[in-house]
Amino acid sequence: MLDRALSRVADHPVVTVCAGRTDAGVHALSQVVHFETHAKRQAEAWTFGVNANLPRDVSVTWSRAVPNEFHARFSASARRYAYFILNRRARPGMLNGRIAWERHPLDVDSMKLGASVLEGTHDFSAFRAAGCQARSPVRTVYTLSLDRQGDLIRIDISANAYLQRMVRNIAGVLIEIGRGQRPPAWASDVLAARDRREGGFTAPSNGLYLVGVRYPMRYDLPSEPALSQVCGPLGL
DSSP, X not given: OHHHHHHHHHTSOOOOEESOOOOTTOEESSOOEEOOOOOOOOHHHHHHHHHTTSOTTOOOOOOOOOOTTOOTTTTOOEEEEEEEEEESSSOOSTTTTTSEEEOSOOOHHHHXXXXXXXXXXXXXXXXXOTTOOOSOOEEEEEEEEXXXXXXXXXXXXXXXXXXXXXXXXXXXXXXXXXXXXXXXXXXXXXXXXXXXXXXOOOOOGGGEEEEEEEOOGGGOOOOOOXXXXXXXXXXX
16 A cells, blocks of 8 residues: 555655554554655655545555664664554443553553563563464563553553564453452463463554664654654543
């Protein structure tokens, strides 16, 4: 879809490389892609020309020329995701398909205690999908925090990279802790087990958002969007 739109503006076939892949049903609010072209266009022409050829639920917000060394995936220094949970007895209405729903009351303080042990550099084998093809299960989680406002809970995570379904599996563990089915210390036990079978359920994909991708300052790319910009449409 994006390749086709870019190809029309470039007037030659274009193949994009994205900062990261997401599971079906996961939302991307700040995806970054790169592509190679010999076409000469102004930045605004790329942005608005491509948008004219995209469906209404996809939008390019900026474009910029980068050095040949730049790679949307391998040049990234961190990626940030947010997982949103509507925590109330009544199911979502307008947010259906855009947020996870948990009808059982969640204890966010207990979830925070569980989350705290997952920060840092660890072997996240217990949080990777069975079909994950990453060479190493070791990842560095820079921050993992939770916030609640009314019925909405946000899990915010920043890491150097992720394993397949890692964020959704972390959310599943924290939700079980929040329900009171497991103590906060269980998160540490799951991590130490290094076995996916010892972990919790995989949280639904519709609550997960790729929020931003961070790159070294030398590339002079637009900064990640503030969480207030991201959370506004969801009422947070």
